[in-house]
Amino acid sequence: MKTFILLDKDTKRKLPKEFQSDDNRFTENLVEYFLKRYTKAHDKVIDIFAGLGTTLFVAEALGRIPFGIEYDERRVEYVDLRKTTKSTIIHGDAYQLNSYHLPEMDFVITSPPYMHKDEDQNPLTAYSTRGDYQSYLNGLQEIFTRLKTILKTGAHVVIEVSNLKGKEVTTLAWDIAKKISHVLHFHGELIVGWQGKNTGDGTYGYGYDHSYCLVFQKTELV
Numbered sequence: 001m002k003t004f005i006l007l008d009k010d011t012k013r014k015l016p017k018e019f020q021s022d023d024n025r026f027t028e029n030l031v032e033y034f035l036k037r038y039t040k041a042h043d044k045v046i047d048i049f050a051g052l053g054t055t056l057f058v059a060e061a062l063g064r065i066p067f068g069i070e071y072d073e074r075r076v077e078y079v080d081l082r083k084t085t086k087s088t089i090i091h092g093d094a095y096q097l098n099s100y101h102l103p104e105m106d107f108v109i110t111s112p113p114y115m116h117k118d119e120d121q122n123p124l125t126a127y128s129t130r131g132d133y134q135s136y137l138n139g140l141q142e143i144f145t146r147l148k149t150i151l152k153t154g155a156h157v158v159i160e161v162s163n164l165k166g167k168e169v170t171t172l173a174w175d176i177a178k179k180i181s182h183v184l185h186f187h188g189e190l191i192v193g194w195q196g197k198n199t200g201d202g203t204y205g206y207g208y209d210h211s212y213c214l215v216f217q218k219t220e221l222v
């Protein structure tokens with residue numbers, strides 16, 4: 001497995017005004033890279049933090065069968081209006097994924113909402129409840145434990161995440177890697193160096209010009 005690639009940060013889809021300042025979209029090329037690597041036609045693919053649906057749209061275009069869960073109703077409406085009948089977008093909570101009667105999945109690619117270590121609002125409830133960094137990491141671990149129950153053995157799980165610069169650095173990518181490796185086998189990381197005009201002063205939006213794609217696998221052992 002390669003450990004470093006360069007990708008263009010420019011996204012293909014133009015978004016409506018209300019979403020344009022959202023700095024949390026995958027690029028299509030990132031999703032395409034992993035779908036081509038780990039899936040084949042008709043495989044079932046899920047993004048449990050679906051956002052504006054990048055995974056679903058790219059997976060549709062490549063002939064995969066996409067599923068998504070998204071907490072924010074406006075984003076779900078956006079995806080729902082644009083998806084084809086092959087895609088399923090659920091307005092819901094990744095914590096509740098076991099109650100949505102989802103089929104077994106061949107592959108997961110997702111990017112969770114990020115959190116700085118000094119924040120005290122929980123991003124996993126759209127900041128509607130209080131919660132510290134440790135409870136956020138524990139929450140993610142619980143979500144991936146539940147996710148594992150709907151994965152086929154051998155399925156890969158890719159989590160795109162970045163460390164965060166603030167007053168101090170939050171080692172978010174490394175902390176998530178450690179937490180989720182208790183649940184799924186950690187295969188390794190692919191560092192994506194971001195280039196192109198949307199990288200502005202050389203940052204990815206979180207203080208870095210790169211992010212991590214953490215690759216896990218459901219194996220017989222873990």
Ligand SMILES: C[S@@+](CC[C@H](N)C(=O)[O-])C[C@H]1O[C@@H](n2cnc3c(N)ncnc32)[C@H](O)[C@@H]1O
Nearest residue numbers: 024025026049051052054070071093094113124
């Ligand atoms: C980093 S964004 C994902 C963006 C996505 N990769 C895209 O290309 O649009 C994280 C998303 O997770 C959603 N979210 C936060 N907590 C959630 C939860 N508990 N269950 C499902 N979605 C959640 C947020 O509303 C946000 O849209």
